[in-house]
Amino acid sequence: METVYAEFGALLPGTDAGQLHTEGARRLLAASEKSDAFDVIALRSFECEQDGKSVRIAEGIVVDCCDGTVPSRNPVGIRNRERLLLMYRQGGDIPYEVRALRTDFPATLHQNHVGPGEPRSLCLYFEPWSTVERAWTPERHLARVAWWLRETSLGTLHRNDQPLERMYFVTPWHLVLPPDFCERSLSSDEVLSLHAAPSESDRVEVIIGQFRPRHSTGEPGNTFTDVVPVAIAPVVHRPISDYPSSLGALEDQLAERSSSVISELTRAIESHTPTSGLEIKARGIGTVIVIRMPVIPSVGAEPERIDLQGVVVRASLAQLGIACGVLIDGKDGKAYVDTVMRLASATGTAQPVSEAWRDLVVEPLEVRVAPTKTDARAMSGVKDGGAEFDGLIAGVGALGSALADMWSRAGWGRWTLVDDDVLRAHNIVRHLGQYEHVGRSKAATVAGLLHGNFFHGVDRTAAIHAKVTAGDARVHAAIKSATLLVDATTSLNAPRDLASNDETPRSASTFLTPSGLGSVLLLEDGTRNVRLSSLEPQYYRAVLMSDWGAEHLAGHYGQLWVGGGCRDISAVISNELVTLHAATLARQLRLHVAAPDARMCVWSLDDATGHLAATEIPVKKPLYSDSGGWRVVWDEGLHEKLRTMRDTRLPNETGGVLLGYWDLKLGVCFLVDALSAPLDSVEQRAGFIRGTAGLKEALEECRRRTANIVDYVGEWHSHPDRVSSRPSTDDHALLDHLATIMENDGLPSVMLIVGDSDTTILTNPEKR
Incomplete structure (x- = not known):
């Protein structure tokens, strides 16, 4: 040939x-x-x-x-x-x-x-x-x-694992439909209306579709063109087709694939035509036909997917109906349903009585469905398993709002945002909110912005304007229903109070260091045996014992006065740093929460090179002691350190000072670290007298490294071999002396004794 x-x-x-x-x-x-x-x-x-x-x-x-x-x-x-x-x-x-x-x-x-x-x-x-x-x-x-x-x-221009091809080539126009289009398009109470998205160009590139109550169609501003959705019979998959140049060519292509559009189109036009008729004059680009076509590999098979294909007919819906024979020209500028066709439609025998429709020119229109949370997860590389859970974010300031936005866009979690603050003018430098939101609730503002990340109704973030620890009934209900709570309040009280509540779900604490060059993640284990309140002192011990801790919390002096009030200050941190650390924290928390273990990690930025170093802090089992009505929280890491210091000085006794902090509201002393005996101490087989050499400098460095949180709380000493930790008369006398010293600050004193095989912790005075 x-x-x-x-x-x-x-x-x-x-x-x-x-x-x-x-x-x-x-x-x-x-x-x-x-x-x-x-x-x-x-x-x-x-x-x-x-x-x-x-x-x-x-x-x-x-x-x-x-x-x-x-x-x-x-x-x-x-x-x-x-x-x-x-x-x-x-x-x-x-x-x-x-x-x-x-x-x-x-x-x-x-x-x-x-x-x-x-x-x-x-x-x-x-x-x-x-x-x-x-x-x-x-x-x-x-x-x-x-x-x-x-x-x-x-056949290698495409990957072998690619799904069935679309019926037509990709086209330059895009129609974006609601994510629930396939379900709602079958409703008789709603109709689809379209509007052109402003692109600042001389042509329409993206068309947005949304459903409206049927009675609102035709109102000014509701739509710029006619549109009719059509659901057709399954289409048998074959290699990609040329885009049809006419409505008749489209019908022929579908017929070759065991389907049809024209009969369903005539019924749809008839149902879209009110008794008052349709304006014949075309508006906008004409009529958009959205075709819902299930794709099957062979006749009789189950659909492998549902494609949405759009075509633009350069005619009004009324003109299209007249060409199909379902409408007649009323000679008054409107078209009406042909009563003969209405009867045929009612009996299920409707067929176009005119062939004029075959010559109507059609143009391509790429149809996309607005992304759902499932789509967002697929595009973000987030696994569906475990992604649909109820979570709560306490504190939606600069860091909290950034975390919420990132997790919303990734489709990870259903969040309730809790914050009792409003957006101040200076907050907009680092906050997700904008100037128009100044004075509004931070929680409500961020929730509204997250709703706007997707089509209306996809993101269902809730907002509660309240303190997370204030006892608000709405907050209490949200905490009970959540499986993950993320504290981004930048306060000490929230994570401690939440940790003491047995109804609180697994919790994480996230915060930036005062300089903005570091960030911290503290995450409880899945069974909450290791809670935030016991992770906090372990974190401080790592700050005290590590090289990276020397300047980790430095910079709390970097504050900017933004008003006349004594508390009206703001840290000097760029939004670049907030976003950098928020992205790291958001991803690391999302990835690690799938594991049952507790985790502590610190990230430190080298601002000169951009290198972000991660330091994992080993998590130790928490230990609890009760004395005099007070609770003392410490851990196996500190216990091991104390025993090591004792063992290295045997057969003599040794000791030193205890570092920690009190939370008098909770009635708890958190032990952070223990210092070894100063060089001028007296260590003997039958006693120990602590010296003072270098102690003042050590305590000053402790306060500097921990932003004045960790300080002297008491003393520790050891007993010799084969002697228990039971306090002696001298020990009780020393405890009374310590209580007198600590009374100057109104705080109890703590004594810890490391014996041959046990440990005793005492407090004085007793809690009233």
């Missing part, structure tokens, strides 16, 4: 470069002439009338391409010698285009949409031309053409 080639463009005499007007086309011709894989056949031009003159707008080189790499008789239908038109259009969005001139060139993936009757256009580049042009040469362009033909013939 003789091969037929399309006559595309005007034939130029000869193949001399002088026939071409543009340097781009001449360079392409020169590269083709010296290539072994391309034979130049002819030159063509494309002209149009401008101001009464014929102007050349594009030029092309007709070539035969054969590089010997396309296998013969491949199932795709690409031949080892293909006739192509290499086009150049100066000033075009993509100046270089390749058309396949063989009239029976197959429809394949990666082709551009073309006009009716035009040769197929090869989609050679995945990147935009602004990127491609920086490394583009005519020689590379020809190599890309040969690559496209070869990969397409082998």
Whole structure:
């Protein structure tokens, strides 16, 4: 059978470069002439009338391409010698285009949409031309053409694990539909209306669809064009199709795939037409038809997915209905339902009585569904398992609002935001909120912004304007229903109070250091055996004992007075640092909360290089002692350190000072660390007298490193071998003396005794 080639463009005499007007086309011709894989056949031009003159707008080189790499008789239908038109259009969005001139060139993936009757256009580049042009040469362009033909013939232009192809090529227009479109489109109480998203360009690129009550259609501002959703029978999957140029061609393509659109379209038009009629005059771009098409691999099989395809008909819905024969022209500017067709529709025998619809031109419209939380997780690499849980974020300031926004966009968790503060003017420098939100509740503001991340109703973040520890009934209910609580209050009281409540779910504490160069994550274990209140002193011990802790909490002096009140201050931290650490904390907490273990981690930024160093702090089992009505919280890490210091000084007794902090509201002393005996101490077999050498400096460094939180709380000493930790008379006398010293600050004193095989903790005075 003789091969037929399309006559595309005007034939130029000869193949001399002088026939071409543009340097781009001449360079392409020169590269083709010296290539072994391309034979130049002819030159063509494309002209149009401008101001009464014929102007050349594009030029092309007709070539035969054969590089010997396309296998013969491949199932795709690409031949080892293909006739192509290499086009150049100066000033075009993509100046270089390749058309396949063989009239029976197959429809394949990666082709551009073309006009009716035009040769197929090869989609050679995945990147935009602004990127491609920086490394583009005519020689590379020809190599890309040969690559496209070869990969397409082998079926490797797409990955093997890619799902069934869409029925049509991707198109330049985009229609975005609500995520629940398929369900709501079947409702008789609502109709779909469209509006063009403002793009600041001279053409409509994105169209937004939303459902409205049926009685609101036609009201000014509700829609810029007619739209009708249609659900059709399942479509049998076959290789990708050319985009149909007419409504009749669309119907024929669907018929080949065991489906149809026209009968469902006529019924939809009839149901969309009120008794008062439809305006015949077209508005906007015409009528958008949204086709819901289940895709099946073969007849009788279950659908593998549901595609939504859009077409634009350059006619009003009334004009379309008249062309289909379902409406009649009322001669008053409106169209009405044909009563004969209404009767046929009621009996299920409706068929178009006019063939005029077949010639109506249709244009492509890419349909996308607004993302759901499931879609957000898929695009963010978040696993569905464990992502649908109820969580609570306490404190939605700069850090808390950033965490909430990141988790919302990733589709991770259903959050309740709790904060009793309002947005101040200076907060907008680092907060998710904007100036228009100044004076409003932080919790409500952030929740509203998160709702706007998705289509209305997808994000259901709740807001409670209250303190998380204030005993509010709404907060109490939210805490009871949550499986994860994230404290971002930047306060000491919230995590301690929450940790003491057995109804609190697994909790995490997140905060930035005063300088903004560091961030901290404290996470309870899944069974809450290790709570935030016992992680806090272990964190401080790591600050005291580690090199990184020397400047970790430095910078609490970096404050900015933003008003006249003594508490009206703000830390000096850039939003860059907030966002950097928020991203780290958000991801690390999300990843680690799936594990049952507790975790403590500190991140430190080298501001000069941008290096972010992570330091894991080992979590030790908490220990509890009760004495005199007070509770003392410490841990196995401190216990091990005390025993080591005792063992290294045997057979003598030894001791030192205890470092920690009191929470008098909770009635708890948190032991952080124990210092070894000063060098001027007296260590004997039968006693120990603590010295003072270097102690003042050590306590000052302790306060500096911990932002004045950790301080002296008491003393510790050891007993010799084969002696228990039971306090002696001298020990009780020492405890009374310590109580006298601590009384100056109104605090109890603590004594810890490390015996041969046990440990005793005493407090004085007793709690009243």
